[in-house]
Amino acid sequence: MTDADELYVVDSDVPVLDGAVLLYHLDGYVDAGNAGELLTEHLTETFDGPVVARFDVDRLIDYRSRRPAMTWDGDGWADYQVPELTVRLLHDGDETPMLLLTGPEPDREWELFAEAVRRLVERWKVRLSVQFQGIPMAVPHTRPLGVTAHATRTELVRQFSPTFNRAQVPGSAEALVEFRLGQAGHDAAGFAAHVPHYLSQSRYPAAALTLVDAVQKVSGLQLPDDALREAARRAEVEVNRQVEDSDEAANVVHSLEEQYDAFTSSDDNLLVGDTEMPTGDELATEFERFLAQQPGTEQD
Numbered sequence: 001m002t003d004a005d006e007l008y009v010v011d012s013d014v015p016v017l018d019g020a021v022l023l024y025h026l027d028g029y030v031d032a033g034n035a036g037e038l039l040t041e042h043l044t045e046t047f048d049g050p051v052v053a054r055f056d057v058d059r060l061i062d063y064r065s066r067r068p069a070m071t072w073d074g075d076g077w078a079d080y081q082v083p084e085l086t087v088r089l090l091h092d093g094d095e096t097p098m099l100l101l102t103g104p105e106p107d108r109e110w111e112l113f114a115e116a117v118r119r120l121v122e123r124w125k126v127r128l129s130v131q132f133q134g135i136p137m138a139v140p141h142t143r144p145l146g147v148t149a150h151a152t153r154t155e156l157v158r159q160f161s162p163t164f165n166r167a168q169v170p171g172s173a174e175a176l177v178e179f180r181l182g183q184a185g186h187d188a189a190g191f192a193a194h195v196p197h198y199l200s201q202s203r204y205p206a207a208a209l210t211l212v213d214a215v216q217k218v219s220g221l222q223l224p225d226d227a228l229r230e231a232a233r234r235a236e237v238e239v240n241r242q243v244e245d246s247d248e249a250a251n252v253v254h255s256l257e258e259q260y261d262a263f264t265s266s267d268d269n270l271l272v273g274d275t276e277m278p279t280g281d282e283l284a285t286e287f288e289r290f291l292a293q294q295p296g297t298e299q300d
Contacts, residue, residue, distance in 0.1 A: 028105035033195035033204030035134025062107035093222035140256035152182025
């Protein structure tokens with residue numbers, strides 16, 4: 001197998017970041033409500049920092065599938081949006097170092113990519129890696145959003161209630177990174193905010209807020225969220241307006257509210273215990289349907 005170190009270039013001037021947290025979100029997998037993308041944008045806009053590692057996208061990306069945008073201007077090409085898969089060095093509100101890995105999900109060489117991430121984790125002495133995204137769920141926007149937590153050690157996410165007992169879903173490079181990090185003895189966790197399925201194709205800041213809270217709880221990072229809260233407030237006003245203008249939408253929301261309240265009152269935890277919950281096949285089908293709806297995504 002090709003050496004994983006050939007898959008990236010690192011800024012040699014970056015010191016050992018003992019105790020840093022690696023946050024990562026990759027475009028291309030399930031991200032209902034653009035929850036992970038919104039949090040990524042929030043972090044890069046709030047905390048400015050340099051790129052400290054850059055992956056070789058020519059090896060990892062299928063250009064024919066993704067078709068990076070090019071700009072035509074009059075009689076020639078004026079611009080090309082180069083795909084970038086990078087790690088940035090940021091610092092949270094307490095000046096704690098954190099690394100942010102973002103970019104398109106690799107189309108190939110997943111195992112080599114996971115190995116490359118593991119080597120960066122060990123190079124910088126990262127204490128915890130955290131992945132985040134949104135998943136579509138049959139829940140109403142008028143109730144608190146839930147989150148599915150997972151980790152390489154149960155102790156890392158013990159404060160979060162379990163959502164699914166067992167399910168088989170389409171894999172992702174992000175999930176494989178977490179799995180391989182755990183096998184190598186590194187702490188890693190991930191969070192999926194529950195996004196109302198009727199809002200899964202919209203930008204839904206409330207889901208990103210749910211992720212901020214979860215990431216802070218597991219990592220101890222201080223991540224200001226005022227801008228996200230304001231965006232979530234504006235989005236809620238618009239969603240409520242649209243629901244009020246549509247009897248069909250209002251009926252859907254009301255039915256989901258009744259279902260949610262029945263679940264939480266009987267077991268104090270949505271979709272666990274003796275309540276009816278989606279099977280692994282149903283969850284996998286929903287993931288695959290969501291992926292198929294994404295622009296530029298090809299399904300076999």
